[in-house]
Amino acid sequence: MYQKYGKRLFDITASALALVLLSPLLLWLAWKIKKNLGSPVLFSQIRPGKKNKLFRLYKFRSMTDARDKQGNLLPDEMRMTDFGRKLRATSLDELPELFNILKGDMSLVGPRPQLVRDMVFFTEKEMHRQDVTPGLTGLAQISGRNNIDWKERFAYDLQYIQNISLQEDLRIIWRTIFRVSQQKDIATDGMETSEDYGDWLLRNKLLTESDYCQKQQAANEILREWQEFHGV
Template identity: 50%
Template sequence: MGETVLKRMFDLTLSLLLLIGLLPLIVVIAILIRIKLGPPIVFKQLRPGFNRTPFYIYKFRTMTNACDSEGNLLSDAERLTTFGALIRKTSLDELPQLINVLKGEMSLVGPRPLLMRYLPFFSEREQRRFSVRPGITGLAQISGRNGLSWNERLELDAQYAENHSILLDIKILLISLTKVWKREGYYEVTNRQLPDLDVERCSLLTSD
C-alpha cells in the first residue's frame, strides 16, 4: 500500500511539473495540428486500464480523416502526414497522456494500454498487467518496443506488474528519454510487422 501511494505521489508531482514546463511546446504542437490537420487536435480512444476499467486515452492527432470513394477511412500509412510522423518519432504525440496521469487513469510507467478488443486474448499470467495502472512508457518499451513479439511484450508487462517500484520507474523513465532522443524502437507505419494481437492469436487457434 505504501509503495502504491508513493508511486501515485511521484506520478502526480512529475506529470504536473512536466505539463507546466512543456506547456509552450504543447501549445505550439496543438496550433500546428489545427493548421495542418484541422480539428480535432487530440485523438481519444477507449482502452482498458487498471482492473480492466475502460478509460479514454489521449494523444495528439497524427493522421488525416481521408476516406475512399465509399466513405471508408484509408489505411494508416496513407493518412499519416509528414508532420504526424515527426511527432510520433519524437513521442510528442504522447504528451496529452499527462492529463490521463493527473486524472489517475494512467501512470508515467506501466504496461501500455492496448485495445479493448484484445481483452479476451490475454493469458492468465498476461492479465497481471491489469493489476497496475497502464503507463506512458514501460518495461516493454525500453526492451525493444515494436521489435518484440506479443509474447515477449506481454511477459515483460507481467514482470513489471509483479516487481514495480519507484526506483524501477525512475530507471525506465531515464532509459525512455535516452531512447526517444536517439529515436530507437520507432517503426514506420508502412513497415509494421507485428500483427494485431487478436488476429495473431485467432490464427494460432485456427492452426491448432
C-alpha cells in the same frame, strides 16, 4: 509502500510539473497539428485500464481522416503524413497522456494500455497486466517497444509488476528518454503502426479465423456497451 501510496503521489507531482513546464510546447504542437492536419487536434481512444476499467486515452493527432467512397477510414499508411511520422518518431504525440496520468487513469510507468480489441485475446496469465494502472512508458518500451513480439512485451509487463519500486520507475523513465532520443522501434518493422495483438496471433496461426472473428465481435460489444452507458 511505494506501490500503494508513493507511486500515485509521484505521478501527480511529476505529471503536473511536466504539464506546466511543457505548456509552451503543448500549445505550439496543437497549433502545428491544426495547421497541418486540421481539427480536431487531439485523438482519443477507449482503452482498458486497471481491472479492465475503460477510459478515454488522449494523444495528439498524427493521421488524416481520409476515407474511401463508402465512408470507411483508409489504411494507416495512406492516412499518415510526414508531419505525423515526425510526431510519432519523437513520441510527442503521447504528451496529452500526461492529463490521463494527472486524472489517475494512467501512471508514468506501467504496462502500456492496449486496445480493447487486444485485451479480448489476452490469456489468463496475460490478463494480470491489468492488475495495475497502465503507464505512459514501461519495461517493454525500453526493451524493444514495438519491434519485439507480443508475447515478449507481455512477459516484460508481468516482470515489471513483480518488481515495482521507485528505483525501477526512475530507471525506466531515464531509459525511455534515451530511447526516444534515438527514435527507434516506433512501429513494427514493415508497418506504419504497431500490429494489433489479434492480427499478430492470426498471422502466426496461433488462433483460428473463427476464434479471431468471435473475439473481435466481443471487443465491439464491450465498446458498444461503454458508449451507450456514457451516451457517446
